[in-house]
Amino acid sequence: MAEQHRIRSLSPLGEFDRLYHFNGGLKLAENRAVSLASPARSAGIPPQLVLPLQQHIGEAAKCLVQAGDRVHKGDMLAEPVGQVSVPLHAPTSGTISAIETRPVPHPSGLPAPCIVIDTDGKDTAGPMMPPVDYLQTDPASLCELIRRAGIVGLGGAGFPTQVKLARKHDIELLLINGAECEPWITCDERLMIDQAANIISGIRILQHILKPQHCVLAIEDNMPAARAAIRAVLENGDYGIRLVEVPAIYPTGGERQLIKVITNREVPSMGLPADIGIICQNVGTVAAVHQAINAGRPLLSRLVTVTGDGVREPGNLDVLIGTPVSHVIAAAGGYSSDIERLLIGGPMMGYAVGSDAVPVIKTTNCILAVTPQTMPSPRAALPCIRCGKCTEACPADLLPQQLYWFARSGNHDAAQDFGLFDCIECGCCAYVCPSHIPLVQYYRHAKTTIWAQEKQKQAADVARHRHEARLARLERIKQERTERLEKKKRAVSTQGSVGEDPRQAAIQAALERVKRKKEQAGFTPANTENLTDEQLQQIEAADRRRGSVHHPEDDKG
Ligand code: SF4
Ligand code: SF4
Structure with a gap:
């Protein structure tokens, strides 16, 4: 009730004909045309798929198969563990050749447990979920189907979709995010051009689940082809969906920044959009919801932008989850020359990987191969000159310079007090820093350290609670035994007094x-x-x- 009261106390949403601004942000070179020129194409079936068990925020899925098992397309390979978790499915048919630790796409560079499938090229499908008439299905059942389809946020965050949809709050606004996150990346725009009808169909399902008062599909004002494709579908019916164009200022595609631009509301620190009556979903996610509910197809592949001057044929490719990056690059014509770096994600928020053996996972939206000409190696960092440029650029209204000092000195309490976990790692601060300080790396390291410490503390708390519970149980048993003996003694003594011996x-x-x-x-x-x-x-x-x-x-x- 407190949440609903808070939502009602917010200023009402208008007709979305006025836009607002967030602090800072950058106008960057887009570099989009090169990958947007042609329709999406398939990357095909690689000889081997590598599927990390951890592909989303929350608990990793639990493996259900073993080496030697035959699997069909759509078979569940790993089941969810707990509420914030989703299953993992076989993207094609083949044989499980190993369950082992492999390199995975992660900023830490650490390997992780994976299921490896030697594919057979036949793409034989197992029994899929039956399609569902969503209008005749209750929201809870639809959420469960979305969970069983293994759908997570495809915009990059990877939060299990059903968890967002199952919130109890009254939802005022369902906001569909079609604004690309970064320069170079075009997979969302390509999807809107190629699959506008599927996206609208997926939005209709979410409207049925959430019953929002308003629904907005936001795209950037530099997406004329996507605008035309979406409008063409919306003109065919009264869907209650408002198409809104927002300025292409980085990082407008960030969830909090887009909400600010559309509604002038701010998501509370450490809070969620649902706390202010808003649910935000990426266009790729709603297309996946359409596939799951209307076609019974779990999440087996995703659209990935493969771009940069390091690949011969940039474009958007439909890639099976688990496909090695090397195979995707080959499907994009191969490397054009010696590349400087291979990034997973865009130039601002992406991270470099040391090998193209890592697989595409559910959250991989871009593979960026760049040469030294377009993206030279970072220059050596110099001391901070306290110029304040990072603060001006920060779209999260933080003090990046202060965060840097606290993160660098290991003063994690102070870093959290200054909003470390509100940092979206957009990289605007590092981009403008005249001292070339890799600020985001400091923030990521500090967050990882805090999470690790928190995990250790939770494990210690669990162990302590178990120990205390054991001591309490032993004490209770001892007490009960003492009471039983006392009772017997009293009975014997009473019998003696009345001559009953x-x-x-x-x-x-x-x-x-x-x-x-x-x-x-x-x-x-x-x-x-x-x-x-x-x-x-x-x-x-x-x-x-x-x-x-x-x-x-x-x-x-
Ligand atoms: S932009 Fe760089 S040099 Fe300037 S205050 Fe921020 S961290 Fe220091
Ligand atoms: S990386 Fe974090 S601190 Fe830097 S500008 Fe972005 S949100 Fe602000």
Whole structure:
């Protein structure tokens, strides 16, 4: 209720005919035309797919297969663990050749557990999910289907989509993000041009789930082809979707920045867009939702921009998840010359990988191969001159220079106080820094260290709770045993006081019998008068015999 109250206290949304600004940002050379020129094409089926179990924010999926297993396209290879997790499916048919640690696309450069499939080239499909009439299906069931399809945010963040959709808040605005994140990247625009109808279909499903008051599809004002394709679909019906063009200023495609531009609302520090009544989804994600619900197809591939002057035929390729980057580069005509760097992502937020053996994963939106001419190696960093240019450029309203000092000195508490986790790692600060300080690297390192410490602390907390629970259980058992013994002792003592001791009772019974016998012995029967001598002798003989008999009851005592 507190959240809903907070949403109601926000200023109402208008008709989205006015745009707002975020602080800083940069106008960068776009370098988009080279990859946007031709329609998307398939990268084909590589001989081997490498599928990391961790492909999204949250818990890694749990492997369900083993080496030697035959798999079909669409088979579930790994199941989700917990709520913030999704399954992993086989993108094509083949045989599991290994489950082992392999190089993966990650800024740390560390390898991670992967499922390796030797593909058979047949692309044989297993049983897929049946298509669903979403209008006849309740939102919770649709969210579960989206989860089973393994869909995560395809804009780069990789947050499991069903978790965002399952929020309990009232949603005022469903905001579909068609603004590209960075220069060079065109996969979202290409998708809008090639699959406008699928995107609108996916948005309709999310409208049915969330029942938002408003729905906006935001694109940048330098996307005329995407605008035309989306408008052509929207003109065919009354979908309740407003197409809004925003200025192409980097990083407008960032979730928080786009929300600011469209609504003038700011996502609270450490909060979520849902906290201010907004759900934001990438166009690629809604196209994947359409495929899952209307075609029963899990997330098996994604559109990747392959570009840079280091590749011969830049473009957007439909790539099976798990395809090695080397195969994708080959599908784009191969390397054009000696490349300076191979980046996963764009020039601002991307990270260099040391090998093209790493695979494409669900969050890979761009492979950028650059030569020294277009992207020279970073220059040596010089001391900070406190010029303040980084602060002017920061779209998150942070103080990058202060963050740098705190991150560098390991003062993580202060770095967090200054909004380290509100930093979106856009790189604007480092881009303008005259001292060429690799600021973002410091922020990433600080975040990774804090997360690792937090994980260690959580593990220690769990161990401590377990130990305390064990001690409490042992103490309870000891207490219960003591109480049982006390109870027994009290019972014995009570029995003794009322003469119920069985041994004493037996002695008492024996004494009673002896007494009765004595009394009986002194009793004279009424029919013993006028007996003959012979009868008296018989009685004496009988008494003698009786007296010589040993009665067993006499032994009791
Ligand atoms: S831009 Fe660079 S040199 Fe200038 S204040 Fe920021 S960190 Fe220091
Ligand atoms: S990388 Fe972080 S600190 Fe630097 S400009 Fe972007 S949001 Fe601000």
